[in-house]
Amino acid sequence: QVTLVESGGGLVQAGDSLRLSCAASEVSLDYYAIGWFRQAPGKEREGVSCISSAHGGPVYADSVMGRFTISRDNAKNTVFLQMSSLNPEDTGVYYCAAARPSVRTCALTLPRYDIWGQGTQVTVSS
Numbered sequence: 273q274v275t276l277v278e279s280g281g282g283l284v285q286a287g288d289s290l291r292l293s294c295a296a297s298e299v300s301l302d303y304y305a306i307g308w309f310r311q312a313p314g315k316e317r318e319g320v321s322c323i324s325s326a327h328g329g330p331v332y333a334d335s336v337m338g339r340f341t342i343s344r345d346n347a348k349n350t351v352f353l354q355m356s357s358l359n360p361e362d363t364g365v366y367y368c369a370a371a372r373p374s375v376r377t378c379a380l381t382l383p384r385y386d387i388w389g390q391g392t393q394v395t396v397s398s
Contacts, residue, residue, distance in 0.1 A: 274299050274387045278368050281392030284358055292353040292392060294368030301344065304370040305378035306351045307385055308342065310394070312364040319380025320366070321353060326376035333380060335361070358396045365391040 280292040294306060307322035321342040323330045330342045341354040351368060369385035371378065378384070 274304070274370055276368050276370060276387060276389035278366060278389045278392040281366060281394045283395045283397065286359050286396055286398050288358050288396070289354070289356040290358065290394060292355065292366055292368075292394075294351040294353075294389060296349055296370075300346075301349050301351060301370070302346055303373045305375055305384070306342075306344075307369045307371070307378055307380065308351075308353045308366060309369060309380075309382065310362075310364040310366045311391075312361075315364075317367070317382060319382070322378030322380055323351065324376055324378045325373070328377055331378055331380060355394075358394075360396050360398045363394060363396050366394050367391045 277295050303325055305324045308320045309317050310320050311317040321332045323342045339357045343352050368389045370387040371385050
């Protein structure tokens with residue numbers, strides 16, 4: 273069973289940057305498509321970015337394109353989400369999620385993912 277642990281959230285000002293981490297200890301994340309999602313108060317959870325386990329480039333939501341970067345560090349068994357030029361609309365709980373190994377291509381759709389972390393809070397003040 274894969275357990276995902278997010279970290280790196282916090283309270284920042286508009287224009288600042290944060291780097292979120294999604295780590296696992298039991299298995300190698302190399303074999304999993306990983307997605308980052310967020311949920312703002314009173315809103316549905318939405319996809320932010322994802323990275324496939326196979327070939328293919330990362331995927332970004334239009335709202336974060338050019339500001340967020342997803343990457344893997346296989347040596348650390350961690351997937352990062354580098355967030356820059358943050359604005360108050362980026363506020364929410366950020367979750368990472370893993371698809372089952374047979375699903376090698378990522379997408380920003382919740383049903384694709386079976387395993388979810390507990391989330392990390394990101395708050396951006398204006």
